[in-house]
Amino acid sequence: MRPSVQAKPIAFARPDVCDEARAAAARVLESGWLTTGPEVQRFQEEFAAAVGAPHAVAVSSCTAAIEIALRALRLRPGARVATPTMTFCGAVNAIVHAGLRPVLVDVDPRSLMTSPDLVEAAGPVDAMLPLHFGGDPAQVEALALAAGLPLSRLVEDAAHALGTRVGDRDVGAISGATCFSFYATKNLPIGEGGMITTADDRMAEFSGRASLHGMSHDAWRRYAPGARWRYSVEMEGLKANMTDLQAAIGRAQLRHLDAWQRRRADLADRYDRGLAGVPGIGLPHRPARGRHAWHLYVVRVEPQFGVTRDALIDTLAERGISCSVHFIPVHRHPYFQSLLGPGDGRFPGADLAFERIVSLPLYPGLRDDEVDRVCEEIADIGTSLR
Secondary structure (H helix, E strand, C coil): CCCCCCCCCECCCCCCCCHHHHHHHHHHHHHCCCCCCHHHHHHHHHHHHHHCCCEEEEECCHHHHHHHHHHHCCCCCCCEEEEECCCCHHHHHHHHHCCCEEEEECCCCCCCCCCHHHHHHCCCCCEECCECHHHCCCCHHHHHHHHCCCHHHEEEEECCCCCCEECCEECCCCCCEEEEECECCCCCCCECCEEEEECCHHHHHHHHHHCECCECCCHHHHHCCCCCCCCCECCCCCECECCHHHHHHHHHHHCCHHHHHHHHHHHHHHHHHHHCCCCCEECCCCCCCCECCCCCEEEEECHHHCCCHHHHHHHHHHCCECCECCCCCHHHCHHHHHHHCCCCCCCHHHHHHHCCEEEECCCCCCCHHHHHHHHHHHHHHHHHCC
8 A cells, every 4th residue: 555645635626716806805895885786787797798698697506596597487386397316406406496396317327417318218397407517518409309398498507517518509598598606616616606697588587586586676776876766576586696796706707717717628638648547447528529617527436446436535535635426316315205206226327327426626726746646646546455
């Protein structure tokens, strides 16, 4: 076994915060206006332009974005919404909170995403919430066709997919709505926050109102000089607005996104080279067309590696390298089992993948030598512990 060495720990994720974001936050704090206001408006405009969408609506999280976008579809209560079981629980909770019925769909154990055949086998549905897993582009149009749905009935879970391209189209203006995340570990880290992008005027108008109690005017429009204080509530809403402090940080971070994305792609390539010769380590799926955003770098620990996935994670942690697993399939959680029934044998692809996948450290500030160290440690563990 490799002798213990005192090396600096490698975090699984570490958000980059640019100097301009720090200055923007200080500027907003000094302004005295902290909640939804002019910074949110500008962030929406700049983000929409960045992804090529006519509209963008800033909200408190991607989970809130999904719920609001699904509500905007105006489906009947209990309508069936297909989504992969290999996803974050918050996405499925959003379906439930919207008054709809999740229909879990199995995934391909290599791409970790669902396929047209698997969608078709899941039976008839009224809408779909596909996930661009890890930033890998989902087959959006093919999935819609397999489900017999127009693209307007798809709400894309793009929590991982800022910078993803499906074919020659940027994720953000393909389906009825697209939902992004600005959580601390995401490709555009703000800390918290989300965005709905759409080409549908009604979707945008509904989302804007629904995100703030269904009110006709937000606080900025009611309290700005010369504004009217009266407002009306004409629809059901929730409290899911973004603050100017978040938006100012997001606007500054957005200017660095292209450089950060290039760095993520370079790091993924370096991982590929470093792990290509390690027996039993399966490299991440890469799209034949389009562009991967590389939010996650997920490898598969195959039986021939000689060490289980859990043992690999534990040993890497002992050597100062933090990893994670994305995700525990939804059908394995007790709440969803009670809601949707047991998953016994219904999701063989997800069950197989879950026992083998591990997400390695990946973020723009990760150094080349740190990637090399991760690869060397994995190779050593496979040799010394098997």
